[in-house]
Amino acid sequence: MVNWKFWQQRPPARILRLRSRGDMGDATRVDFEELAPAVETFLGQAAYLQLGYFETLSRLIRATPELEEKEALSLAAGAALVKHRAIIDVIRDRGDDPAEIMRPFQEQLDTFRRATIGARPRETMLSVHITAGMLDDFYRALAASYGDTGRRIARILNVDSDRELIVDLIRATIDADDEMRSLLSMWARRLVGDTLLVARAALRPQRLGIDDEKKVEPVFTALMAAHARRMDALGLAS
Template identity: 30%
Template sequence: MADSTPASDTPAAFGDPIYREGVIELLGVIAYGELSAFERLAEDAKLAPSLRDKAELAQMAQAELGHFFGLRDRLESLGVDPYAAMEPFEESFTRFHVQTAPSDWLEGLVKAFVGDGLAADFYREIAAYLDVDTRALVLESLDGTGNSAFVVTRVREAIEADPTIAGRLALWGRRLMGEALSQAQLVAAEHDGLTAVLVGGSDRAGGMDLAAIGRMFARMTENHAGRMAELGLDS
C-alpha cells in the first residue's frame, strides 16, 4: 500500500499547473507503455509454438490496446495531443526494450509477466497521489497488466518438461528487475512533472520523502519476488 491518500477535488487539483503537468506526463508514459506492450505482444505471437498460444497472446495484446485507447481519450479530454504527450518517453522505452530483448519465446513470456508487472507497480504507487478520477483511470489501465494465468501455466509447464531452464529464466528475471527499477528511476528523474507529483511538488498532496521512496522500492521488490515464485523461479 502506498503512503498517501489521493485528493478528492478533481477540478481544484487541475487548477495547479504543476499537478496538471504531472498528470499529463503520467498518462503519456502509461499510454506509451500500453501501446508498446501491444506491439511487443503482437510480435511475440509470431514466435508462439501453437495456435492456442498465438490466440492467448493476441488476447493479451488486445487488452493492452484497449487500455491505450482509454488513456488517449483522457488526454484528449484535457485538451492535450496524446501523441505529443507520449513522444518524450519514446527514447526511454526504446532503451529499455533494447537492453531487455528476449532471446526466445520463454524469455518473452517472463518479460511480459515480470517486466510489465514491475512497471504497473511503479505507476500504481504514483497513482496514490492523484485526484480520484485520474487515479481510477490509471488503476483501470493497469488492471491485468503482467498478470496472465496463461504465462504462468506455460512457464511452469516448460520448467517441468526441462528443469534445466529454470536457472536461466531466474537470471533473466533478476536482470529484468534491475533494468525495470533503473528505468523507473530514470523516467521520474527526467520528467519534472512526474517528480513533482511523487514527492509532493503540488499544494494538494504531501508526497513522498526519502524514507517513503525507499519503502516504495522495497514493495516493488517484494512484489517481484512474488511473481517469480508464481512462475516457479527464484527471485
C-alpha cells in the same frame, strides 16, 4: 543496465500513495513532495508502456507457429491494447494530443523494451510478465498523486491483463526443463534492475537526496515484494 535521464525539468509537487491491491500488499502512504512527475509525464509514459507491451506480444504471435501459444499471446496483447486506448482517452479528455504526450518517452522506452527482449520466446514472455507487472504496480501507486485523472488511470490499470495463459506456458517450460528454469531465473533477475531504473527515473529530477531516498524506499520495497510473489508463483527464485 540502461542509463535513464528522461526528464530535466523539476517536477511539481505531488503526493504519492501506495494503495493495497493484490500483490502490492498492505496500504502504505509515502509523501514524495516534489519527486513525482508532472501529470503529462505520468500519462505519456503509462500510455506508451502499454503500447510497447502490445507490440512485443504481437511480434511474438507472428513468430510462433503453435496455436495454443498464439491464443495466450493474443489475449495478453489485446488487454494491453485496451489499456493503451483507455489511457489515450484520458489524455484526449484533458485536451491534449496523445502523440505529443507520448513522444518524449518513445526513444527511451523503446530502448528499454529492446533491452528486455530475450533470445527465446519464453524469455520475452517472462519479460512482459515481470516488467509489466512491476510497472503497472508502480503506476497504480503513482496514480494517487493526480486526483480524478489518477483515479481513472488506476481503474484502467486494475483491469485484468490476461497474462494467465502466458504464465501457464512459462511454468510448464520451467517444470519440464531444469536448464530453462535456471536460465529464466537469471533472466528475471536481470529484468528487475532495468525495470526499477525506469520507475526511479520517473521520480527524480536530477539527483535524489538522502531524505528523498528514505521516502522512496517503501514503494520500491513493496514492488520487490510483489515481484518475489510473482516469481514464487512461477516456481522461480527471485
